[in-house]
Each structure stands twice: as structure tokens, then as C-alpha cells.
Amino acid sequence: MNFEGIIGQPVLVGSLKRAVKEDLVANAYIFCGPKGSGKKMAAEIFAKALNCRDDSADKPCNACISCRKMESGNHPNIETIRPSGASIKIKQIREVISNVSKKPFESGYKVLIIDEADKMTQEAQDAFLKTLEEPPANTVFILLAQSQYSLLPTVVSRCQVFYLKEVPRQQIESCLAEKFGYNGEQISFAAASANGIIGRAIEMLNNQELIDLRKRQIDLVSRLKGGSYTELSAAASELTVTKGDLEKLLDFMLSWHRDMLFIKQGCDVRLIINSHNADIIRSQAAGLDEKRIYRIIDAITRTISYVNHNVGIKNSIDSMLLNIMEVYNG
Numbered sequence: 001m002n003f004e005g006i007i008g009q010p011v012l013v014g015s016l017k018r019a020v021k022e023d024l025v026a027n028a029y030i031f032c033g034p035k036g037s038g039k040k041m042a043a044e045i046f047a048k049a050l051n052c053r054d055d056s057a058d059k060p061c062n063a064c065i066s067c068r069k070m071e072s073g074n075h076p077n078i079e080t081i082r083p084s085g086a087s088i089k090i091k092q093i094r095e096v097i098s099n100v101s102k103k104p105f106e107s108g109y110k111v112l113i114i115d116e117a118d119k120m121t122q123e124a125q126d127a128f129l130k131t132l133e134e135p136p137a138n139t140v141f142i143l144l145a146q147s148q149y150s151l152l153p154t155v156v157s158r159c160q161v162f163y164l165k166e167v168p169r170q171q172i173e174s175c176l177a178e179k180f181g182y183n184g185e186q187i188s189f190a191a192a193s194a195n196g197i198i199g200r201a202i203e204m205l206n207n208q209e210l211i212d213l214r215k216r217q218i219d220l221v222s223r224l225k226g227g228s229y230t231e232l233s234a235a236a237s238e239l240t241v242t243k244g245d246l247e248k249l250l251d252f253m254l255s256w257h258r259d260m261l262f263i264k265q266g267c268d269v270r271l272i273i274n275s276h277n278a279d280i281i282r283s284q285a286a287g288l289d290e291k292r293i294y295r296i297i298d299a300i301t302r303t304i305s306y307v308n309h310n311v312g313i314k315n316s317i318d319s320m321l322l323n324i325m326e327v328y329n330g
């Protein structure tokens, strides 16, 4: 993997590439962004580029001995610190700092990645701050955090901070299509539900259980028009063994009917969440006006609120199904 593998982060990639090329490397970086936004991958590619030995190519070359060691996870120049239990403790920071000053390592840069840096205790951050005040030579610290605000301002001010941006849905879709062999329906669903976070889309695509669940959900909503209530009620029961399942089903039904409204209003079908099922949604929408679609959406949101308050869940679902079927078939 090289910098080109980092999707949708031009500022970060541009700056890191320049730092490597011009050998103008800061002592410490903070990469901020939600889980799955690619912070760790960016840190690892940067570490690899900093240690790449091929000066003739774009770094990382992925072929020199250093790059190959990094790929196989055997490079002594890279170390990752993670929370031990709920936090990263001062002992861990002290240990790693003393290793940096003592342990001989290969030429290049020693890169210390602090994963979930927002979980460093106050003492750990104080100890780390001391190191940043007199940083060891050829050592780069990369802090990965969901937000910089849980870090001491004095730590933040000594680091170069990058924010990983949400990636536009179309860009996630084309990345998933080019790099993974998934089919269109899965890709569009994962990309639309990932809120701009590639890792979340990939996680969804790799989860067979989620993919099967999705198929069954589509089957259920497709039968709301003209289907049998008894069968639908039974199918809904099967799909909602836990409260989490139930929330997923309701979210899905909501996205489906919101899409229906968008289609009715003439919105571009490529932009809706369930774009690969646009044909089914369109045929269900035939004969319904916007007012009736709103009634369906209301029935679902009401049920979501009942479920949140644990009010007679089974009954709420059944009466929601009855209400929706009445709108469709009435």
C-alpha cells in the first residue's frame, strides 16, 4: 500500500508526501478522525515512506528491504502503543520513551504510533509532553485520535495536526468497486450507510451476516404492498430477535421510505441510499401520493420512539405493519 491507497484525503497525503520528499519531518503528528477513517493506515504508509531506501522512486517503493519488512510487520523502526485496559498509562509511555533513547534501530526514522491517543491518562500525557519538549533525533510520534480535544493543549501545540475528512459517497463507491469484488447493490448500500468513512463501508461489506440480513430486510419491505399480514408479521419476528436487530430493521424501513419520497419528488436515484433497489421502490410508490408516504414514515418513526422507550415492542411492530399495509393496499 502506498499514498495513492489513501482515498479522499488530499491535504494529508500532499503534506506527508512533501515531508518525505523534502525530508522536512515534524517530531510529532496528530491524525484526527472517526474510527475507520484511515488514520492508522495513513500512519503506517508514512512510516514506511520515511524508512524506504529507494531514492529513485516515489516513496514508499514497496520493494526495498525496508518496505518489505514494514509490510510483513517485522520492522524494528515502527512501534505501536495501544490502551492497556481502558487507558494508555504513564508506565507505557515511559517504557516506550526509554526504548527510543536506548534501543539501537535501523537507519531511517523510528516511528511511534500512539493508537487511541485520546485515551492517554493525564500523567501519560505529561510524560509524553516532556519528550516532545526535547524530542529524540530521527524519531516521529504519530498520535491517532478521534478528537484533539481530549489531548492537552500543550501536547497539541507541539504536533502537526491533520483532520481526516469524510469521503464523498461516489468516491467510496468507486474505491470499493475498483479494489473489492462486490456487486453494485452491496456497494451502494455500504457506501451510503458509511457516513463518509471508508473503513465502515468495508466492514459492512465483509460482514456476511449483515449482507444476509439486508437481503431479508429487502424481501420484507418488498412484500408490504400486496403481501399477507400473517406472513409479514412472522418474518418481522424472525428478523428482530434482539433489540439491536429491531433497530436495524426500523432504520432500514425508514431509509427505504425516505428514498421513496425522494423518488416521488424527482430526486436523482443515484443519490438515494437504496439506489440499487430503485426499481422496486418506484413500483411500490406507484399509486401512493406524498401524503401517504409521509403516513408510512410517521408510523415507522413512532415505532422507533416506542422501541426506545421499550413500550410493548412486539405489539408496536405488528401495529406498524398493519398501518403501513393499510396505506399501501387501502
Ligand SMILES: [Zn+2]
Binding pocket: 051, 052, 053, 054, 060, 061, 062, 063, 064, 065, 066, 067, 068
Ligand atoms: Zn522502499
